[in-house]
Amino acid sequence: MRARLMEATVELLVERGFAGTSTTLVSGRAGVSRGAQLHHFPTKNDLVVAAVEHVTDVRGAELAAAAERGLPRGDRRTRAVLELLADHFTSPVFTAALELWVAARTDESLRAAVVPLEQRVGRQTHRMTVELLGADESRTGVRELVQATLDLVRGLGLADTITDDTDRRRRILDRWAAALDQALAPGSAS
Template structure:
């Protein structure tokens, strides 16, 4: 039941946003009684905060799934594609709804901020590993961070329209830049 509630919360955040995600909508979508949902999560805040943890685990799992079959030839571009897919996924869009809501809700901001800092560190470490670099060399650390900022921004742009052609061209150019600038 908990997993159904978490999935329904994430789906609701993606489809209806923060404002449209209510405990009634979530319980209906999860196929559980409102009483059962309220027993586990007495408020929307409780439900969404639990979903924050669930979202972080799903985001990590999605990213790890995308890295299993990276090629050696064209690896940098393939890594960028995995990262871009991660930041244009429904899970990222649900997390984005939480970020927006957290901007004006101090309690949610603290929870989301702590979680996002942890996820950010994990994603950075995964990118370093995927790119097979030593981040202490040269400007590698800054280039990885710029990469994550870039794909996050491309993810934000994808919330408004399908910009996959533009995104692909940008990732092609950035892969060339990284291949020239990263110290291997």
């Protein structure tokens, strides 16, 4: 039941946004009685934060599994890592999280729940990106380059929410991969 509630909440956040998602719609979509839903999640904020956290954890595991399965070695690796990250930041999970971020901007109780979640997810994504790129953060500026990479793909994901940005995203990621390869190469001045 909990999994159905989580999936239904994320689907509705993506389809209708935060304002258009209600606990009544979620329980109906999940095929769960309203009383059962309220027993587990007394407020809409409790429900949406739990749903995004759940799906973010699932997506993080999928991202790690995809990285384990099929990233090339050598000169194509950086571009493949960027593509993996871009796919993550253009997924329905990102869209649902974005709905929460926007709502949390003006809802203090929601912000109190979203900020720690985003900090945890941000640290995990940063750590995984460092590993995937083989980046040496002991070198000056490398940590900032990794964070700039995450900010870039997040921004590209944001742009993709209102228009299909595939071609532009591909060109930008091609250029950024070349710049990262140069900056992260052993012996380069970052």
